Amino acid sequence: MKNRLAAVGALSLDTVNFHNGQSIGNVFGGSAGYAAMGASFFTDVLLISNVGRDYPGEFLNNLNSSGIDTTGVEIFENEESTRFSINYDEELVEKEGTLVDLNVLEMGVRLPDGTKEYRYVYVAGNDPTMQLSVLKELKPGQVKAVSTHMHWVKEKPELVREVIRNSDIVFIDEREIRQLTGIKQLKKASSVFFDLGISVLVVKKGEHGALLFQGDRVYPFIAYDRLDMENVDPTGCGGVLVGAFLGFLAKNDDMAEPLNDKYFKALAFGLVVRSFKIEAYSYTRLLDLDREDIWRRYDQFRDILLV
Amino acid sequence: MSDLAVIGCVSIDNIRVPGKIYKNVFGGSGGYAAVAASFFTKIHLVSNIGTDFPKETLDKLKGLGIDTSGMRVIEGKSTHFDVEYGGELADEYYHAADMNVGNDEIVLPELLDECKFVYISANDPDIQIDIMKRLNKGITIALDTHAMWIESKRDRVLKAFEMADIVFVNSNEAKMFSGKRLIKNAAKTIMKDGIERLVIKKGAHGGILFTSDEMYPMAAYDDLDMLIVDPTGCGDSTAGGFMGTLAANDDAAVKLNNIYKKALVFGMVTASFNLMDYSIHKMLTIDREDIWHRYDLFRDMLRM
Numbered sequence: 001m002k003n004r005l006a007a008v009g010a011l012s013l014d015t016v017n018f019h020n021g022q023s024i025g026n027v028f029g030g031s032a033g034y035a036a037m038g039a040s041f042f043t044d045v046l047l048i049s050n051v052g053r054d055y056p057g058e059f060l061n062n063l064n065s066s067g068i069d070t071t072g073v074e075i076f077e078n079e080e081s082t083r084f085s086i087n088y089d090e091e092l093v094e095k096e097g098t099l100v101d102l103n104v105l106e107m108g109v110r111l112p113d114g115t116k117e118y119r120y121v122y123v124a125g126n127d128p129t130m131q132l133s134v135l136k137e138l139k140p141g142q143v144k145a146v147s148t149h150m151h152w153v154k155e156k157p158e159l160v161r162e163v164i165r166n167s168d169i170v171f172i173d174e175r176e177i178r179q180l181t182g183i184k185q186l187k188k189a190s191s192v193f194f195d196l197g198i199s200v201l202v203v204k205k206g207e208h209g210a211l212l213f214q215g216d217r218v219y220p221f222i223a224y225d226r227l228d229m230e231n232v233d234p235t236g237c238g239g240v241l242v243g244a245f246l247g248f249l250a251k252n253d254d255m256a257e258p259l260n261d262k263y264f265k266a267l268a269f270g271l272v273v274r275s276f277k278i279e280a281y282s283y284t285r286l287l288d289l290d291r292e293d294i295w296r297r298y299d300q301f302r303d304i305l306l307v
Numbered sequence: 308m309s310d311l312a313v314i315g316c317v318s319i320d321n322i323r324v325p326g327k328i329y330k331n332v333f334g335g336s337g338g339y340a341a342v343a344a345s346f347f348t349k350i351h352l353v354s355n356i357g358t359d360f361p362k363e364t365l366d367k368l369k370g371l372g373i374d375t376s377g378m379r380v381i382e383g384k385s386t387h388f389d390v391e392y393g394g395e396l397a398d399e400y401y402h403a404a405d406m407n408v409g410n411d412e413i414v415l416p417e418l419l420d421e422c423k424f425v426y427i428s429a430n431d432p433d434i435q436i437d438i439m440k441r442l443n444k445g446i447t448i449a450l451d452t453h454a455m456w457i458e459s460k461r462d463r464v465l466k467a468f469e470m471a472d473i474v475f476v477n478s479n480e481a482k483m484f485s486g487k488r489l490i491k492n493a494a495k496t497i498m499k500d501g502i503e504r505l506v507i508k509k510g511a512h513g514g515i516l517f518t519s520d521e522m523y524p525m526a527a528y529d530d531l532d533m534l535i536v537d538p539t540g541c542g543d544s545t546a547g548g549f550m551g552t553l554a555a556n557d558d559a560a561v562k563l564n565n566i567y568k569k570a571l572v573f574g575m576v577t578a579s580f581n582l583m584d585y586s587i588h589k590m591l592t593i594d595r596e597d598i599w600h601r602y603d604l605f606r607d608m609l610r611m
Contacts, residue, residue, distance in 0.1 A: 046520055091488050091489045091492055092488060093488055093489070133452075183395070184394065184395040184397050185395050185511075185535070186511070187529065187531060188395075205512065207489055207490060207491070207511075208490075208509065208512040208513070209512075209524075209526065213531075216531060217530065217531065218529055218530060218531055219608055220513065220526035220527060220528075220529055221526060222513060222524040222525060222526050223524070225491060225522065226521070226522060227491070227495075227517070227520060227521055227522045228520075230601050244438075304523065304524070305563075305609040305610075306609070306610075307384060307527075307569050307572045307605075307609070
């Protein structure tokens with residue numbers, strides 16, 4: 001198997017409404033799309049998704065230019081692409097009322113034959129029924145990573161638990177894990193997940209960073225942030241973090257390094273790439289970003305953490 | 308190495324956690340801060356206590372090396388808080404907050420002249436302002452507040468902030484004071500008023516030190532075995548550990564901001580012990596080595 005990442009899930013056309021009446025329409029989006037972008041700085045990525053006839057070729061070209069294999073993106077000529085409409089308040093906190101038109105995503109994805117050659121597979125947050133059907137197609141030896149989405153945590157909690165039971169690495173937002181377990185303390189809530197048999201858990205906390213649970217330990221992480229950094233658009237931050245994390249892991253799969261160190265660095269890189277994503281609309285900052293920018297900020301992050 | 312004066316409330320509290328009530332235990336923002344700071348440098352605790360304040364508690368403070376000569380005994384009852392925590396110790400509810408002798412004038416002992424650092428714990432901002440007016444120039448003054456004062460006397464809290472060199476608030480207070488929901492935005496708003504150093508304590512999320520041009524976020528120490536018993540005084544312990552570290556290193560030849568970062572981590576590590584038992588019980592069983600050991604664990608954990 002190759003030390004690469006396959007990302008399965010949504011590619012969407014997003015409309016993002018900001019508080020001052022400003023709005024961007026039909027921009028690049030989707031959790032799998034963002035994850036693929038995040039991972040592309042570290043390893044080769046196969047993106048598996050469905051799009052409709054209205055999906056811009058320019059987006060696919062940009063993905064290709066970022067080194068992402070889009071042969072797993074199936075274009076449905078008679079369908080519309082998935083659409084999200086997201087609203088933010090003046091501090092860029094997501095407001096209620098996100099509109100979702102799953103459209104072509106409801107068709108279920110077809111995994112290309114080559115998928116079984118990918119050591120890491122990420123199944124992005126989606127209807128758990130569809131996540132499960134993807135997970136069941138995967139081979140032993142493939143590392144299965146999943147994330148969740150609040151909508152499905154509320155609608156189908158039992159199936160979301162089933163998804164977690166079938167995975168190795170889980171990414172979840174702090175509100176989602178509290179909702180799913182009914183436990184406020186994240187440390188306590190995490191034990192519920194480990195009882196389901198997973199091996200790594202990352203709890204994403206937005207501005208507060210993330211917690212990494214692995215091997216009987218918890219590693220608390222701050223988010224990379226600076227006073228002079230301006231937040232512009234948080235859409236896709238979670239996906240980018242996950243992608244960079246898994247991309248780094250996939251790339252360094254053979255590295256003779258203690259597992260916890262590897263996961264630790266993976267999360268640090270995830271938070272660093274996330275900090276770039278938030279600086280501009282949609283995926284624009286990621287398109288002009290190169291590895292050197294990431295490594296430089298990673299070094300700064302390390303300095304911040306040094307005490 | 309400099310001494311640190313801690314000026315603030317020492318009280319006799321009732322603490323209610325799910326399934327348990329701890330009655331008449333040591334507490335108060337000044338009390339918790341002094342105990343936490345005592346692991347780092349010589350502490351002079353300045354407070355008013357009533358005639359009902361137990362002698363053995365004073366002895367315990369002395370046992371930690373705290374100078375209690377500034378604790379003035381006044382005829383009457385000690386300050387008393389009765390606080391309850393809900394569900395998972397998250398929500399806080401006050402049954403009683405009786406200031407009693409805490410409202411009497413704070414008498415500053417002369418030995419305060421020897422302290423280069425003073426920490427004034429959460430209190431009525433008018434009392435805090437009065438204290439600061441009486442302090443010598445050149446002393447580094449740190450200050451904390453409480454949500455109830457932001458609600459009732461926001462202007463005076465702001466005035467107190469402006470007079471201090473370092474301001475401590477927790478995330479709820481920062482949000483309440485600024486009207487912002489995100490911590491960085493809240494900090495920017497608060498610092499507009501000319502505050503040079505601001506520490507926002509975020510509980511389980513850690514803490515962030517803000518200077519006029521930089522921010523230094525730090526995670527909180529945690530491990531899976533650490534049981535949370537009583538969160539009372541953790542914010543005060545963080546501030547105490549922070550100020551103790553600062554005072555202890557006042558002559559160290561290191562960059563100022565590095566000392567502040569270190570101080571924040573030591574503050575949170577010290578608070579992580581306070582969390583493990585009710586009142587100051589855990590703090591009475593640990594020593595400097597325990598704190599340094601946990602600090603090293605934390606530092607190792609963050610080494611990338």
